[in-house]
Amino acid sequence: MTTASPGNQQAPAASPQELSGRFEQEFGTAPHGVWQAPGRVNLIGEHTDYNEGFVLPFAIDRTARVAVALRQDDSIRMLSTYGDQGTVTTTLGALQPGTAKGWTKYPLGVVWALRERGIDVPGLDLLLDSNVPLGAGLSSSHAIECAVITALNELTGAGLEARDMVLATQRAENDFVGAPTGIMDQSASLRGAKGHAVFLDCRDQTVRLVPFETEPAGLVLLVIDTKVSHSHADGGYASRRASCELGAEVMGVKALRDLDVADLEEAGGLLDEVTFRRVRHVVTENDRVLQTVELLAGSGPGAIGPLLDASHASMRDDFEISCPELDLAVDTARAHGAIGARMTGGGFGGAAIALTPMDSVQTVSEAVAKAFAQAGFTAPDIFAVSPAAGAMRVG
Known part of the structure; x- marks a missing residue:
């Protein structure tokens, strides 16, 4: 069976037939189905989601x-195709926030969140396979959660709409996993569409699909996985969120979404320097998202490079969530032909994206790899991505 290893970014996902066969081998019965959910790349709009802003x-x-x-009792058995931890066993009665470890906290968090909503989720057996790189800022954890909630929504007959599944997985993240994340990642995974970006208003979950096809424009979107692992549950993410909440409180608004660029002059006189820079990033980043949507609708992807560059500078200098590896990836890609580049994801590691002309892909990739080697950094994984369909049943 083909398995996806966290350390092998090029490993293909197991086919539904392969996964079913492995499931039957491990658990002694056929699964009730196979479901998948994608990772995501955030084109632009970082740390705006929990500020009720815009993301793309x-x-x-x-x-x-x-x-x-599904099982007839309250036992839960889980196994992953990667790692050597073997089958993890627990019970519905043992599901409490903070008790799960490793990858199992994501499916268990979904089971917990659904039961908290009053949905009668029984015990279950689950086998996971993923080729979304772990810790790269491509939302591997939300891909797991969205695949699980799509499966359980169907198997239990819960009838949840996409927006309900988004909120349930957010609760799993916030209250079970302990990561204070917003709704962007789940929304992209559950509501994505081939050839489109998901323009999401995080205040009311309004979604508009925006055409984003790089190939007709002669472009490729490269992901540069720096191999610097990050964790949203650490203090860096939480402290940025606290700064944003403080900024909104001082400015007298419900969320930073309610400020625009013209309000920054007043904010500069009311906020301490660090809080002001955090606020300035979110306010200008919201503006960049809106500009990007407008440009994609009019001029196409070839016009958005400067906005990607400005987004990275804001995250590096104002929000301070970049790292030397991400900065080197962005700067090197830009210097060797990318028309725009930025870190993507929550920060403190993970991946950068570089919008690159097709005929410069090899040059950019080789230059970034060489720069990392010269700096003594771990060799990055570099690969192209394109907009794909959202979560679905596949077997």
Whole structure:
């Protein structure tokens, strides 16, 4: 069976048939189905989601797949195709926030969140396979959660709409996993569409699909996975969120979404320097998202490079969530032909994206790899992604 290893970004996902076969081998019965959900790249709009702002992610052609069978008792058995941890066993009664470890906290968080909503989720057996790179800022954890909730929504007959599944997985992240994330990642994974980015208003979950096809424009979107692992549950993410909440409180608004660029002069006189820079990033980033949507609708992807560059500078200098590896990836890609580049994801590691002319892909890739080697950094993984369909049943 083909398996996807966290350390092998090029490993293909197991086919639904392969996953079903492995499931039956491990658990002694056929699964009730196989479901998948994609990772995501955020084209632009970082740390705006929990500030009720705008984001523009897209689902990518790398997925988490789960084979699932419901049980007649309250036992939960889970196995992953990668790692050597073996089958993890627990019970519905043992599901409490903070008790799960490793990858299992994501499916268990979904089970917990659905039961908290009053949905009667029984025990289950689950086998996971994923080729979304772990810790790269491509939302591998949300891909797992979205695959699981899509499966359980169907198997239990819960009838949840996409927006309900978004909120349930957010609760799993916030209250079970302990990561204070917004709704962007789940929205991209559950509501993505091939050839489109997902323009999401995080205040009311309004979604508009925006055409984003690089190939007709002679472009490729490269992901540069720096191999610097990050964790949203650490203090860096939480402290940025606290700064944003403080800024909104001082400025007398419900969320930073309610400020625009013209309000920054007043904010500069009311806020301490660090809080002001955090606020300035969010306010200008919201503006960049709106500009990007407008340009994609009019001029196409070849026009958005400067906005990607400005977004990275803002995250590096104002929000301070970049790192030397991300800065080197962005600067090197730009210097060797990319028309725009930025870090993507929550920061403190993970991946950068570089919008690159097709005839410069090899040059950019080789230059970034060489620069990392010269700096003594771990060799990055560099690969292209394109907008893909959202979560679905595949077997």
